[in-house]
Amino acid sequence: MRRSRLFLLAGMAALMLGGAGLWQWRAHERDGSAALARGLAALDKGDTRSARVELMNAIRGNGRSMQAHAAQARALAELGDGAGAQAAVERARSLGWPAAQGRAVMAQALLLQGDIDGALREAQASDVPPESVVAAARVIARASLAQGDIGRARLALERALTLAPDDAENWIDLGRFRLATGDQGGAIQAADRAVALAPANAKALALRGELTGAQYGLIAALPWFDRALAANPDSVPALEQYAATLADAGQASKALSLSRRILALDPSNPRAWMMQAVMAARAGRADLARALLDRTHGRLDGEPATRLLRGVLHLEDGNAVLATEALAPLVAAQPDNRTARVLLGRAYYLNGDFASAASTLATIVAQRDADPYVLMLAASAQEALGDRAMADDMLARADWPVRASADPFASPRDATLAAGPPPANATTAIDNIPYIRALLSTGRAADALARARLLSRANPGAPAAWLILGDTLGAAGQPQEAARAYEAAANIRFDRDAALRLAAAWGRAGNPARAAQVIQLFLTQNPNDVEAQRLAAGIAIQAQDWRGALRMLRAVRARIGDNDAVLMADLARAALESGDGPAARAYATHGYRLMPGNPMTADMLGWVLLRTGEKGPAAVDLLEKAVALAPGAPALQLHLGQAYAAAGRKGEAKLALNRAVSVPGFADRQEALEALAAL
Secondary structure (H helix, E strand, C coil): CHHHHHHHHHHHHHHHHHHHHHHHHHHHHHHHHHHHHHHHHHHCCHHHHHHHHHHHHHHHHHHHHHHHHHHHHHHHHHHHHHHHHHHHHHHHCCCCCCHHHHHHHHHHHHHHCHHHHHHHHHHHCCCCHHHHHHHHHCCCCHHHHHHHHHHHHHHHHHHHHHHHHHHHHHHHHHHHHHHHHHHHHHHHHHHHHHHHHHCCHHHHHHCCCCCHHHCCHHHHHHHHEEEEHHHHHCCCHHHHHHHHHHHHHHCCEEEEHHHHHHHHCCCCCCHHHHHHHHHHHHCHHHHHHHHHHHHHCCCCCCCCHHHHHHHHHHHHHHCHHCCCCCCCCHHCCCCCHHHHHHHHHHHHHHHHCCCHHHHHHHHHCCCCCCCCCHHHHHHHHHHHCHHHHHHHHHHHHHHHHCCCCCCCCCCCCCHHHHHCCCCCHHHHHHHHHHHHHHHHHHHHHHHHHHHHHHHHHCCCCCCCHHHHHHHHHHHCCHHHHHHHHHHHHHHHHHCHHHHHHHHHHHCHHHHHHHHHHHHHHHHEEEEECCHHHHHHHHHHHCCCCCHHHHHHHHHHHHHHHHCCCHHHHHHHHHHHHHHHHHHHHHHHHHHHHHCCCCCCHHHHHHHHHHHHHCCHHHHHHHHHHHHCCCCCCHHHHHHHHHHHHCCCCCHHHHHHHHHHHCCCCCCHHHHHHHHHHCC
């Protein structure tokens, strides 16, 4: 046979084989089997979004494919679509899938929809097959935790880990369980184990990012979220956490971009709309915030952040009734949430319910460090109720130039709680921390300290246990030991509570440099935190870093507005010392208008007028008023003495300056001595 004929026959055979292959491929595409194979492969790799699309194509090719519906149920459950997963399970079962085979995924689907009892019935069924026992145990743990049954949740996770110690999903769930129960240190260990087992698991990496954000700060968490998205660019939970972290860190444009990416993947995602609503509210665009919040369709209405945002927006809208409806359940659930409590008190007051306003604000007013705004609001409520004496007392406290150090947050139930029997188990945080706080607020510091030591020893990975120990040590007059306890908490969870307590403890222990380091470190990771910015400004003022203080105070003003008289006084001083006299005058004048009875605002306006060359008696009159309101404040006496000296009233200047010099520990004593020497 000639060679050309051999080549022809070989070519025809190859063409026939290719045609047969193409026909077979098209047949597989038509009947959905090829899409099913691709979907199962994507599901095994953890690419659930691609799996869902392929499985939809498989079902479109063969709507009676039991395997395709069963696999689609798994994909939808992993994507958080509980209703879709339940429908897919039911369809697979109608096509012959044994009920036992779908127990775990059906349990997960029901749990996603909030049907905890139904989820437990499926997960605890006696016919759960061996290959589904671990997944079912994880559902039991999540459902039990949602019901508050911590013991059953712990047992379920222990069972899952015993059966599959190298399953990263078990360690992820254990990390979330420990985080929910306050064991931050244990959660970090579990997350590290999950990452070690599955370095490309986006859920494990996102959990580690979340924990890093709490342990070290928001900025430190960002690389973990970058790794999570590198592993799975379409992971909506990782995108949600990343965007929220960026928003809290002040990187609004990046957060907005990520929220839009989430909506491209999941157009009805309520958290993305919520994040955009919060960013709009922070930017002062209340109407846009309301419109964006409406797009959540109420799916997050039970969450604290949503209630708080709705309350703020209703107050902005002038609707105090709706504001109270949003905020009252939040304060009931989180009685220590000062922001929500103040907003609720304001809403009650605006609604004319003065008794509710007074009772809501009472726990804050009872604190020595109550801020002037709260005191003035509470005073207005008391005046409306006819108690002029109590209103005058609150106004006098609001006008006092120096705020006392913070107390542990008190509760009206503290006396009853402290008088009752102690919790039977001294090692559980959930009941011991309120009891210890009650002991502190009723003056039983020694009993509180003994109980707090037991709690921290039993829960070394729980920052809340170390914080309460620090509080009790501080109340017992041991600031350095308190700082060490707060450091232990901060090493696990470096949040605002730990940072502010730690800085205050080092300040009381006589180590202001260490306090400044703590605040600076916290601000590096949380640049948008108002309380930390304000503390940093105070530290800059003490160091006479006036430009740094002015920059920080202006950042605070941008966040909280112009209605804080003390902030205006601080801005006036920083602007004056920075050489900006006109700005100093504007700040000082506005602060005095807000609180003309406050010696600090009167002193600052008088001092600014004096330093900027104001002619006439106005400066001396204001400084005399400040001293009359607070005669024991040496800084006010110093300013008045210098004003008298500038006016040629040397005798009065000597009296005022001598009063300033005679106060022990006065920081500006040397300046007063030099002013005396110059007379």
